[in-house]
Amino acid sequence: MGKEKVLLLDGNSLAYRAFFALPLLTNESGIHTNAVYGFTTMLQKILEEEKPTKILVAFDAGKTTFRHESYGEYKGGRQKTPPELSEQFPYLRKLIDAYQIKRYEKELYEADDIIGTLAKQAETEDMDVIIVSGDKDLTQLATDQVTVYITRKGMTDIEKYTPSHIEEKYGLSPQQIIDMKGLMGDTSDNIPGVPGVGEKTAIKLLKEYGSVEALYEQIDNMKKSKMKDKLIENEEQAKMSKKLATIFTEAPIDLKLEDIEYPGPNEEEVLNVWQELSFKSLIDKSDYKVEEKETAEISFEIVKDVPDDMLKDVMAVHVEMENEHYHTCLILGFSFTDGERTFYITFEDMQQSEAIKNWLEDESKKKYMSDSKAAQAILKRAGIELRGVEFDLLLASYIVNPAISGDDVATLAKEFGYTDIQANETIYGKGSKWSVPNESTLAEHVSRKAFAIWSLQPIIEEKLKENEQFDLYYDLELPLASILGAMESEGIKVDISTLEKMGGELEKKISALETEIHELAGEKFNINSPKQLGVILFEKLGLPVVKKTKTGYSTAADVLEKLQSEHKIVQYILDYRQLAKLQSTYIEGLIKEVHPEDSKVHTRFQQALTSTGRLSSTDPNLQNIPIRLEEGRKIRQAFVPSQEGWVLFAADYSQIELRVLAHMSNDEALVEAFNVGMDIHTRTAMDVFHVEADEVTSNMRRAAKAVNFGIVYGISDYGLSQSLNITRKEAAQFIDKYLHSFPGVKEYMETIVQEAKLKGFVTTILNRRRYLPDITSRNFNLRSFAERTAMNTPIQGSAADIIKKAMIDMDARLKEEGLQTKLLLQVHDELIFEAPKEEIERLEKIVPEVMENAIQLSVPLKVDFDYGQTWYDAK
């Protein structure tokens, strides 16, 4: 057993410090958490580094302390604690209790005094002491055995005050810190000190005289000066100030060192508090174990086959898979429940069951599921066509609140207070330790999922109806899931030999550039490492530093472009970057994703991920295939139709977001512009620059285009100045002129922010919601971000609504017309089909018609289209 180590924490001071040092975080129910968060990260760090054996958190008790007896104005004029902080104290106490750390407060005494008293006691018992506070006053307690930690910004950044550190920093002993404060005072505690004496003067005086008392004993010898007069004049005040600043080390506390023994945290309790406060990063990082959770008993049967009468008209079904890659992974098992009986069956047994297969394919048998798209796709690989999905927990949760993250049933269920499922991690383990458990464990786990879906269905549907979002969910997202599933399963064919050929050529160019760059740099280095590259550019070659990142020099493209004239290596690096990106992401990356059986890529569209309602695409991401630069655009030549005699047909909305803005803002000029079919950027340029159509130069149009983009994103002068490379002032003038020309837009932007503040969320055309808790934040950054989001989300989200509706209408129309054409991809404002050549003529009519009429706006929607032998040719 080593030496005892005592940790004494100044609770109030640390909470204050954290509150002001960190942005105003909130948890899901809107409670502010930043002070508790800062306290926690600091505590975790110290626990880990110091491993204390005894801990106490001291708090200030009430408003009055013994110091008020001698000086009524003590701590007077203090701002009262902000409510956003006050509300955090109960949670802070709860957290401390969960750590099994003792907390203490005593009438009439401040936390300082409690800490000072215990520190002294511990020292006499020859223990090491660490004091942590945000308040430098405590440094007066430093001795050889007592170290005072003062948190700096960020809370985990700590300055350690030992007597020698204090000596180094101020040239004073710890005891003289009190004298210093006596002389200089402390505005935050309303301690007066001597007027005109600040830190510098106080230190100078103390170096000469040693203490306040010694100073006044010898003051007659001091040579005449203004300062001397001040000192004499304020002698009483200085002495009183010193007294006030002195921490009392003999407070009558009924607490002994034995009482603050630290047994270690109750890990489960700590995790619970973290959960409640949404400290996700801490939960992820920590290795705290949750005690085997008491989950309610569930009865389930493991069956080999299912008699028909067990398969009801409405059931919750869950398909358990190995992982999220449902286009390649295996099914682990199935569970079914009708709320009365729950059963589990393995994939192998299920394949032998005609009854189950028929039931799954029967449209009239209603299924409650979660992520039905994944189930549909994986079942299709097993030769089963899933039909009749009536409820999808994943999609319903996403509509209730798109901020809900996680896609497994346990996580989603928890969002609605349902906790009777264990985390996948506890069942399977994670990383290399992942493994399938024994059958009964697995069966129970999977059964619980089906049961959770069954239990939550009525609650969530009720919530959707209450929010008037049931139609959005049931008529849009749910049918869309099935369409997306079909698109993914169909896949798009990739000609690997084209990619390989391009890769070979790229390889040559890249290695030539590499040689050239190393030559110009005078040494070999990894061009892909921004860190190494930064050293070469800004240290070795001495190029001017335009922008810095958190960790060093920025070497981003916009920075390099500004440096092009400085050194010819810069252009080579830009070229290298561009080609290396193509090679690694779009040649090698894409080839890895091609399924050898069918030479196709089968992306997964994430339907419940983005906060605006857009889709995203993964493995591979087919929504960011290059197009802007010709070299990259050629990648599209590798995407080809799956059959001879077919083509790829692409149709995209023209200016959909600005049209949505015109509709929502009802701005007269904007609506008019779209109604007469003008080029919107030219129109904007005319209004902003006050010129006629034929006087709009290409530069004016370019500027107008950037302004239009800015408007959609929730404009700021800074953002526009960056995108146009102009000054902020000029950008601000552009914006001003724009809003003057389009007053309806101005009004819309103001109204939507107001509405967000009032309701706490914004909505799209089809009533999709996004909650914006930060819209009322006092933190400028957070609030500004929320305001821009309030402006952008209804626009981006409504555009997403429109194309989703178009996909559903398009799917229906293709079926109606008996066409073979297949929808393959969606790229935010664009749909890509493959079609037999014979159907092109009809598609040229149908596709624009369906897309343009998906939702009626007060301005027309316009669709452009093209087709060709490859995606490249369908421009």
Next chain:
DNA sequence: TAAATCGGT
């Protein structure tokens, strides 16, 4: 695992 970078709309 986080940060930097860059591809798309």
Next chain:
DNA sequence: CGAGAACCGATTTAG
């Protein structure tokens, strides 16, 4: 005053 365009995913380095 502040510090900032909206929404994504993949690859690479570096700790």
